[in-house]
Amino acid sequence: MSRNPYTPGQVPRILAGRTVELRRIESLLARVVTFGELGGPLLVFHAPRGIGKTSLLRAGQQRAAESGFVTAWVACSRQQPVLAEVAHSIGRALERADAVPSGAAGQRWRGQLERLTVEVGVPGARVSAQVARREDAAPPHAAIGMLENLLHDAAAAVRQRGGAGLLLLLDELHTASADEMSVLLNTLQNLDGERADNPLAVVAAGLPVTPEALTRAATFGERSTYISLDVLSDDDARAALVGPARAEGVGWSAAALAAIVEESHGYPYLLQLLGSTTWEAAEPADGEQLTLTAVKRGLPVARDQLAAMHRARWGAASRLDKQFLSAMAAAGDGNVTRAAIAAGMGVDSRAISVPRERLIDRGVIEPVGHGLVRFTLPGFGAFVRSLDEE
């Protein structure tokens, strides 16, 4: 048997589609390469879990490295102060690239890195003090100045060594606090004022709440570029299945492909999961083909995996959240109105804001405009309805 080339939950071997989105990243990089200036406003990709944000960012990172960029990757989380992680990640990236400034400049650099880490990075102390500040208070200037210097010096150091510049990638940006977002946006705003000396680009990804959270953190958060990622088209879905198998000398029957494309609705995680369970069911050798029979034998395994994800999301919900989800599931699988959910819960429609926001924040549901919401994970509505029948 050849090895299973599918990657449910991991970066794919072959990134299908996403040509438009990659082009957006490349045009930022091109500006840095050509003019040695800031690649433009913060570029933010947003989508629910499993749509391919991390995979896209990783592909962008690879392109950047191929074009001579030094890249720093930060997986933001609520557990770690984000700006300290940014400082660490840039420090590590420069060290790996052997681009840390030498001599006195290098000492200044290390000093800066340390000060920024202390300034923004002591969990519980400064960060929580900042969170407590009033809405109309100024953003923390010391942190902005330090991050500005750090990004400027790091990007300039890469350029001086003959590199193209620095690419900072921020995944899961929705987990950053309002203060961290504010510092980041203010810093980029300041650097934008002195474009020519900042060979730097910043690309981020997060759940659908990210644009709103950034705009709330700083009014000019609106000036960032927001691009929502959607499920893959049927052609791209087929490419996501065919490409990895072909690399192992294995083909797909047309009927098998059609069945998976239909079952997955173009949801990238499901494509990888179904590709994987089909592969395991068939154990194909070089030169063989994956058939509809193998798809069908793999389906129960895939459905079990999906059910486990449904259970995990349900289990993490509070009692009120569960009432909200039940009312929503009862209203159907498509887009559901506020009024329908409130009616199902037997409350006024103004009373559902708290669970609604919380579930959006966690990526369980997503807003689709005009107050409508829908589930982000395929089959979740049916899962919730099946619980209610028990």
Ligand SMILES: Nc1ncnc2c1ncn2[C@@H]1O[C@H](COP(=O)(O)OP(=O)(O)O)[C@@H](O)[C@H]1O
């Ligand atoms: N363009 C793509 N082509 C093929 N597989 C993809 C693509 N985008 C994502 N995937 C797959 O989908 C799953 C989820 O991708 P990921 O990047 O982790 O999504 P997100 O970061 O949005 O949660 C992974 O298993 C990954 O391999």
Ligand SMILES: [Mg+2]
């Ligand atoms: Mg991700």
